[in-house]
Each structure stands twice: as C-alpha cells, then as structure tokens.
Amino acid sequence: MTSSMTTTAPANPTSTSPARSDTLLDFSDVEMKFPNGTVALHGVDLTVNRGEFVTVVGPSGCGKSTLLRIASGLERASQGTAAVKTDRIGYVFQDATLLPWRTVEANVELLAELNGRSASERTVKAQEAIDLVGLSGFEKNLPKELSGGMKMRASLARSLTLDPELFLFDEPFGALDEITRERLNDELLRLFVEKQFAGLFITHSVSEAVYLSTRVIVMSGRPGTIVDTFDVPFPMPRSPEIRFEAEFGKLVGEVSHALREGHH
C-alpha cells in the first residue's frame, strides 16, 4: 500500500514496498521553507513514473538539490504531498563520496553492507556493478588512484548494488571534463535501458538534460517553481550522434529559452 501525507501537514517521502503503481515519485504542491525563512520551493507538482528519466534544470539556488533531498528523505518538506513509492532508491551526488581508505571493491560494497546483505551476496553484487560501470580491473585500487570519471563510476556502482527502482542524481558529472562527461552520459543511458530504473537528474547543462531524458523540467529562480516541461521524443537507446541532429538542437534551444524566461 502506498500512503502519503496531505497539504498543510509537513510532508515526508513515504517509503513503501514496490507498488503496482507506475508512479514512483509523486510530489504535489510541495513547499520548502527553511527555519531561517528562506523559501526554496513553492507549489511544486512533479511525478516520475517507471520508464522515465526526468531531468531538472534551473538557475543556481532555485531549489533543485532541495527537491532531491526531499525525494531521498534527507529533508522534510514544510508543506504539500511528497510521496516516494519505493524503498529502493539510489542517490549519486556531485562528489563521489568514496571512503579514501577503502578499495574500489570495498567502497562499492558499502551500501549493501549497511543494508545487511551477506558477505557472499555483497561480493557478487559489487563485482556485477563494477563490471557494469566499466571498472573491472580496478577492484583493488584506492580512490586516490582513480580519475574523476572513475570515481563517479565507483559511486554509481555503489548505488547499483541495491538495484534501485528510483535513481536520484544531483549533478553527478558537473565537475568532469566534456569528453568524460559525454562518455558517462552514454554509460548512464545504457544502464537506464538495461536496469530499467526511473531517474530524477539535476544538471546545469541543457544539452546533457535533453540527451539523457525522456522529460525535461525547467524551474524558475527561487522560490523554485516548475515553469515549463518538455517531452523528449528521441527513442532509447540513443546514440551520441543525435547531439548533431537539427531536432536535438531545436529542443536544446527551446529549453534554454524557457530557462532564460524563468529567471526572476
């Protein structure tokens, strides 16, 4: 059963067993007002269904990370309904947050370990995830021996061990160079098609948003509200060449325009 809280009462993501419903995240009229009076989000309605990869773009400080933090349960919305209908959530931050004294393998096993999985199951899951993200051969390396892109791969692998149904990404590739970023975009799309999780992704790059997503959400400046939504029609799997197609460029232009219009 899926439960949710209603308006006026403070909302909190409600984790339940995987439901029959196709909707994994359902935000209705969500507001976030911090104790210091800052209103980060106002009247946010957002759903993420199975099979969807939804990306949020918006000006700096408009509340994108706050939105993700509410979805993950790290933050509690001050008003509205914030329902998350799965307890299998992956979360990848801009920083890879690897433990420096643990090898890649031991870092990737961490979440499974904290979730009480047996040692043998952890090893199998971790190896599978390491293979999936293309880090085979680096199992025994320490984080300081990895490039920025490899660290993000390890971070992705760590979440994959939990077989997330809903994957939250807070600008994971923002600090990477363009080529590494594009390569990781392709890897992520491949994983999305193969593992069939739903995605909620934050980025400052409009072309990354259009390339990765089935839907792009544009937020206004603070307090963040949704000012526009774009369905992305290109079928999955996508090849990197679509970035050079006219239709792709046109959509990037439209999203960029909405982003500029949404600035306060």
Ligand SMILES: Nc1ncnc2c1ncn2[C@@H]1O[C@H](COP(=O)(O)OP(=O)(O)OP(=O)(O)O)[C@@H](O)[C@H]1O
């Ligand atoms: N704990 C907090 N207490 C008070 N204000 C906060 C808190 N956390 C965030 N804020 C404020 O809420 C607003 C939204 O912050 P948030 O990090 O969600 O924005 P963002 O859109 O992710 O920004 P960026 O794109 O720069 O990462 C900002 O003005 C920020 O200063």
